[in-house]
Amino acid sequence: MNKALDFAALNYDRFLSELIEFCKIPSVSADKNRISDMKTCAKWISDALKGVGFQHVHINETKGHPIITGEIKATKGAPTILIYGHYDVQPEDPIELWQTPPFSPVIKNEKIYCRGSSDDKGQLFIHLKAIESWMKAEGSLPVGVKVLFEGEEEIGSANLQPFIKINHKQLAADCVLVSDTGMYAPGLPTITYGLRGICYVQVDMKAAATDLHSGSYGGAVANPCNILATLIASAKDKNQKIRIPGFYDDVIPVTAKESKNIAGLKYNEKNFLKSIGAPEVYGEKGYTTLERLWCRPTFEVNGIWGGYTGEGSKTVLPSEAHAKISMRLVPNQNPEKIAKQFKKFIETNAPKSVTMKMTGLHGGFPFLTPLDNPFLSAAGKSLKDAFKTKNVAFIREGGSIPIVVDFANILKAPVVLMGFGLATDMAHAPNENFDLKNFRSGIDAVIRFFQEASGLKKK
Numbered sequence: 109m110n111k112a113l114d115f116a117a118l119n120y121d122r123f124l125s126e127l128i129e130f131c132k133i134p135s136v137s138a139d140k141n142r143i144s145d146m147k148t149c150a151k152w153i154s155d156a157l158k159g160v161g162f163q164h165v166h167i168n169e170t171k172g173h174p175i176i177t178g179e180i181k182a183t184k185g186a187p188t189i190l191i192y193g194h195y196d197v198q199p200e201d202p203i204e205l206w207q208t209p210p211f212s213p214v215i216k217n218e219k220i221y222c223r224g225s226s227d228d229k230g231q232l233f234i235h236l237k238a239i240e241s242w243m244k245a246e247g248s249l250p251v252g253v254k255v256l257f258e259g260e261e262e263i264g265s266a267n268l269q270p271f272i273k274i275n276h277k278q279l280a281a282d283c284v285l286v287s288d289t290g291m292y293a294p295g296l297p298t299i300t301y302g303l304r305g306i307c308y309v310q311v312d313m314k315a316a317a318t319d320l321h322s323g324s325y326g327g328a329v330a331n332p333c334n335i336l337a338t339l340i341a342s343a344k345d346k347n348q349k350i351r352i353p354g355f356y357d358d359v360i361p362v363t364a365k366e367s368k369n370i371a372g373l374k375y376n377e378k379n380f381l382k383s384i385g386a387p388e389v390y391g392e393k394g395y396t397t398l399e400r401l402w403c404r405p406t407f408e409v410n411g412i413w414g415g416y417t418g419e420g421s422k423t424v425l426p427s428e429a430h431a432k433i434s435m436r437l438v439p440n441q442n443p444e445k446i447a448k449q450f451k452k453f454i455e456t457n458a459p460k461s462v463t464m465k466m467t468g469l470h471g472g473f474p475f476l477t478p479l480d481n482p483f484l485s486a487a488g489k490s491l492k493d494a495f496k497t498k499n500v501a502f503i504r505e506g507g508s509i510p511i512v513v514d515f516a517n518i519l520k521a522p523v524v525l526m527g528f529g530l531a532t533d534m535a536h537a538p539n540e541n542f543d544l545k546n547f548r549s550g551i552d553a554v555i556r557f558f559q560e561a562s563g564l565k566k567k
Contacts, residue, residue, distance in 0.1 A: 109559045111245035116237065116551050123237045123551070124220075124544070126156075128213045131222040131229055137173055137196035137263045146259050149195050150174040153257055160240040162255070170267035173259030177278070180239070182252025187566040189558070190254045190281035192515065193232030193288060194261035197224030198536045205538035219541040226533035230542035231287035231550070232257060234528065238554035250562035254281055261288075261511075269514050276518050282566045283483040284515045285557070287550070289527030292373065292501035294543075297491035297553065300525035301484060302402065302504035303512060305437035305474035307446040310467045311336065311454060313429045319415070320425040330461035332429035333414040339457055340431060343407050347393035350407045352453045358440040362395075362403045365479060369502055370398045402504030406436040432468070436506065443471025472510035477522045486560035487524045487553075494553035521567075526553070 116123070135149035136142045150167050153176050157165045162178035173196065182188045200210035200223045208214045213222035220230065235255070242249045256279060258268050272279060291298040313332040320329060345351055362370075375398050377389060391400040410433065415426030435446055451466055458464060477484055479502060488500045515523050528546040529535060 109250075109555065112238075112241040112555045113552060115245040116241040116555060119237075119241070120548060123233075124215075124547075127220065127225075127230060127233050127547070128215075128222075130156075130233060131213045131220070131225055132211055134200075134211045135196050135224070135259065136199050137260050138199055143173075146173045146196065150176055150259060153195055154178075156236055157255065160236065161243040162239075168271065170260075170271065172263075172267050175259070175268065175271055176257040177255060177275075179254045180243075180249055180252060182566075183248070183250075185566070186251050186562050187282035187564050188252035188254060188280070189561060190256060190279055190284045190515075190519070190521070191235045192256050192258075192284060192286045192511075193235065194228050194258050195232065196259040196262050197227070197229070198262050200538075202538065207539055210538075210540075215544070218544045220544060220547075221539060221541045223540050225540055225542040226529045227535035227540070228261070228288045230547055231528055234287060234547060234550040235285070235554055237551045238558070241551065241555055242558060249558060251558050252281075253558075254279060265511050268511055269518075272514055272518050279519060281519060281521050282564070283561065284519065284521050284523045285487075285554075286512065286515075286523060286525050287527050287554075288509075288529075289505070289525045290529035290531060290533075291527065291546070292503055294530055294532075295495070295497070296499060296501050297495045297497065297549075298501040298503055298527065299484060299487055299491070300503055300505055300527065301477045301479060302439065303475040303509055304402070304405075304504075304506055305441060305443055305472045305513070306508045307435040307437060307443040307450070307469075307471040309433050309447060309450065309469050311431045311433065311464060312467055313414075313458075313462050313464045314427060315462050316425070316427045319427050322423040322425045325425050329425060330459065331425055332462050333426050335458065335462055336412070336414070336429040336431055339454060340409055340412070340433070342457065343453070348391055349393070350405065352407070352449050354449045355405070355446065358442065358445075359405060359438055360440045360476075362399055366403065367399070369479070370396065370402070373398065373501060373503070401506040403438060405438050405441060406434075408434050408436075410434050436508075437471075437474050439474045439476040441474060443473060447471065472508045473513040473517070475509070475513045475516055475523065476504075477516075477524065481522045482564050483522050483524050483561060486564060487526050487557055490553045490556035490560050491526065493556055494549050526557070 133149040134145045157178040165178040168175045210223040289300045315330040315332045412431040414429035416422040491500045528550040534540045
């Protein structure tokens with residue numbers, strides 16, 4: 109391993125110049141005028157994979173943008189790591205807010221400024237350079253490696269899940285490694301081991317055939333706005349616990365080990381409130397803010413409307429009311445089951461004076477890799493050594509990354525989310541940047557992870 113680490117250190121300047129060339133390609137997946145740029149970027153990555161010794165490199169065409177795969181086979185008895193990343197980037201708009209041109213990378217203050225530098229080209233490139241360092245210095249890897257790089261992450265990855273299902277044997281691995289997440293704080297390497305899922309619905313409620321005069325009909329005909337508001341309010345009790353029958357049946361409780369781990373992160377609640385401009389925290393009684401954000405399910409109204417909302421007054425009895433509702437889910441909850449429970453709750457408690465339907469239903473499963481998983485432990489040790497620190501943050505995230513769940517469910521492999529981004533990277537915003545200290549240490553960490561993982565059992 110030392111030879112690989114030395115190779116990476118000696119070739120860092122070249123690695124950086126290559127990252128600059130990679131970031132220059134305007135691979136904006138949402139822009140139909142940049143289809144040729146997407147193909148150029150896919151070819152660039154394919155050539156880079158071949159250049160470091162990958163076999164069976166393919167640019168797989170899809171209904172959208174290409175998916176790139178490649179493999180370096182494992183030696184007998186060694187596990188195989190599947191590395192996922194995406195080469196597409198967000199649109200650069202609004203261009204006028206960029207301090208430098210979005211696709212002309214600039215290095216300043218130990219950061220590279222360019223669209224896609226953090227999300228996800230810089231992080232994807234960390235893996236390529238770690239692999240190159242092993243191959244050029246040692247002639248082989250201590251583990252098998254497969255790669256799966258897509259070009260549609262920023263537009264929903266519509267073609268990725270079908271590709272994984274069709275090619276699951278080709279993609280089979282003992283662990284999936286993803287670097288498309290962030291660090292808890294600067295200088296504190298981080299592994300994300302859990303993500304919440306989601307169940308999203310729209311409720312459409314109707315009473316009369318048309319809006320009515322509130323004086324002539326008020327008190328004799330149902331007001332769907334009132335009824336819908338009452339139903340939504342009844343979904344939680346005074347302690348913010350969700351009252352939908354069966355909602356918590358499958359929830360995996362926060363373990364004592366997790367609570368201790370989360371408490372050890374020393375979360376600054378005052379800074380949290382200041383960053384969002386809120387007077388105080390608010391949520392389910394009996395849990396800390398981080399436990400509420402990461403480990404507990406939610407019921408939130410994302411939008412509600414009906415009746416007259418224009419300027420001035422208009423005394424009408426609305427004929428319709430609508431609400432968009434999202435329920436963030438935690439490990440073991442099923443979005444389809446939750447949707448059925450919510451539908452039954454609404455139908456059971458609504459009066460016969462209104463009719464209802466649920467539309468816009470979609471969802472994603474939650475994800476969790478147990479803290480005692482050996483690949484997680486190997487990643488933790490690698491990060492400690494690479495960043496020269498005694499501490500590694502093990503965190504969950506409140507959001508959802510559906511494709512991570514697909515990897516876990518379809519490939520039946522643990523997923524390690526070892527991200528190197530920072531909250532200050534401005535991902536998706538003007539002046540996106542990537543900390544080059546994290547780029548350098550990230551390469552070091554992945555080199556070490558391959559060595560640590562080599563001793564683990566394969567499936």
